[in-house]
Amino acid sequence: MTALINGDRLAFSELYERYNRRLFYFFYRMLGSDDDVANDFLQDLFLKIIQKPELYKPGHKFSGWIFSVAHNMCKNEYRRREVRKHVQSEENPDQYAQATYYETADEKENLIAEVFNELELLDESQRSILILKYKENFSLKEIAEILDLPVGTIKSRLHYARLELSKRIANKESLKQDSYE
Amino acid sequence: MNNQIFGEEELKRMFTHDARGIEPNAAVRERLEYAYLLKSRNYKTTQNSFLGVFTWLFSWSHLPAKVAVVSLFLMISVINFQPKNQQLIMPGSDTTLNNVPLRIDTSGMFPLFADSCLNVKS
Structure with missing residues (x-):
């Protein structure tokens, strides 16, 4: 971070290289598995670091700090979405259903896809x-x-x-079995 | 899937598997590097300076370590002291040339007709 503050371009590249995938995945899964939204949030986060590097306090672990910033950005986004939801007061009820169903050939892959679809329906903190x-x-x-x-x-x-x-996946499995029978 | 709770390792494997192929757009990096370039124009260029080193050197911090280093240096210097031959010559007076010190050369000290050769009355 010190090198980054001093204008070292290589330091910035290294920092980005180290964290871009991890943070992108975090935003992607926290904000509805939307590529564009995750890209925007990733960009915003790094712009914050570029504009105000002094926000980072050197005594803290950098990875923890950067994820706490990412988490706060997600929380603000949830709040914004809540406000918008109230204002619009109408939501497509099939929104999640459309987004969740993802079929793959492999059973294992299918399970993983289901798990991550269910993950999106969990509480934000969980x-x-x-x-x-x-x-x-x-x-x-x-x-x-x-x-x-x-x-x-x-x-x-x-x-x-x-x-x-686990419960959600088990319920889904039992529902599937019922439909086969 | 039974009603069992997901195991830790199982979840880790699933997350690792899920993260494959989820990558940011390359354009984000380009935009950020450009933003950084613009921002870094405003950064001050700091010259290399020995100020920090000298400040540390003459401060009270890490005093025992500094004393130990200096003592070690002195000890090695004393142990390795090997005088050259010239340094063994002791200063002294050469008595072969200077037999009678402070001798008054009376040959030139005959004022007022002291030179008897010139003062021949005869």
Whole structure:
């Protein structure tokens, strides 16, 4: 970050190279699996770093800090969407159904696709905890710092998120079996 | 899928698998690099300077380490001291040339007709 502040272009390239895929995936899964939205958010985040690098406090772990910024951006987006939803007061009820069904030939692939479709229907905090824990491999303490929540809360939310996801998939499976019978 | 809860490893594998192929647009990078280029024009260029080194050197910080380094340097210097031959010559007076020190040369000291050769009355 110091090199970046001093105008080192290589430092910026390295920083982008290190984090662009991880953050893109985070935005992609947090904001409805939309490529364009994820690209916009990724760009906005790095523009923030370019414009105000002093926002980063050197004592903190950079990866934790950058994901906390990303998480706050997602929270603001949820709030904005909520406001818009109230204003428009009409929503396409098939929106999720259209987005969720994704058929693949392989059964395993199909299961994974279903899991991630269900993931999008989870609560925002549960979703972010699952991504930070199982995709980014952050520890519970680090996740607690990123989301600004106590470790105990993270632990219980993680448990319920896994449980909820498992239940949803199990229900889907049983529904499928019923329809076959 | 049973009613069992997803295992940690299973979830990790699924996330890794899911992340494949989900990549940002290359144009984002280009736009950001351009933005960075524009911004970096305003950054101050800092010259290399020894100020920091000297400030540290003459400060009280890490004093024991500094003392240890200097002591070590001095110790090595003392152990390695090997005088050259010239340094063994001790200063002293050469007595072969200077037998009688502070001798008054009286041959030139005959004022007022002291030279008896010129002062021949006869």
